[in-house]
Amino acid sequence: MNYEELIEKTLRGRSVRKTAEVWGVPQATLDKYMRGVRTPDVHTILKIIDESGVPATEVLEVIAAHERNHSVKNFKLQMGFARSGFVALIAAISMAVTLFLTTHPATAANMRLSEQPNAHAINYAK
Numbered sequence: 001m002n003y004e005e006l007i008e009k010t011l012r013g014r015s016v017r018k019t020a021e022v023w024g025v026p027q028a029t030l031d032k033y034m035r036g037v038r039t040p041d042v043h044t045i046l047k048i049i050d051e052s053g054v055p056a057t058e059v060l061e062v063i064a065a066h067e068r069n070h071s072v073k074n075f076k077l078q079m080g081f082a083r084s085g086f087v088a089l090i091a092a093i094s095m096a097v098t099l100f101l102t103t104h105p106a107t108a109a110n111m112r113l114s115e116q117p118n119a120h121a122i123n124y125a126k
Contacts (some may be wrong), residue, residue: 003066
């Protein structure tokens with residue numbers, strides 16, 4: 001059984017709104033659980049066990065598998081944002097340095113990269 005099938009059994013044909021009323025859970029929160037956006041809290045897991053008729057161990061296994069998959073997707077998504085944020089930061093720094101050097105020609109003329117191999121320091125001409 002997968003997460004979607006478990007949710008289908010739990011709702012038993014009721015709407016999320018009606019189920020939220022019966023369970024005493026905010027509709028928006030229950031909707032996120034039902035769509036798989038968030039992992040249910042312990043209170044809701046107990047309700048799922050009670051309402052679905054599925055053995056507790058199976059419910060916990062299904063929810064744990066869903067959480068693992070959800071966490072991996074979120075991690076990959078966050079890494080994508082972090083990578084694109086880093087690239088944007090490097091681009092912004094590069095633009096700022098270019099702007100500074102074009103508006104301060106005396107500074108640009110007095111700077112030269114070290115002529116030593118593998119040296120990454122900037123030496124200022126005297």
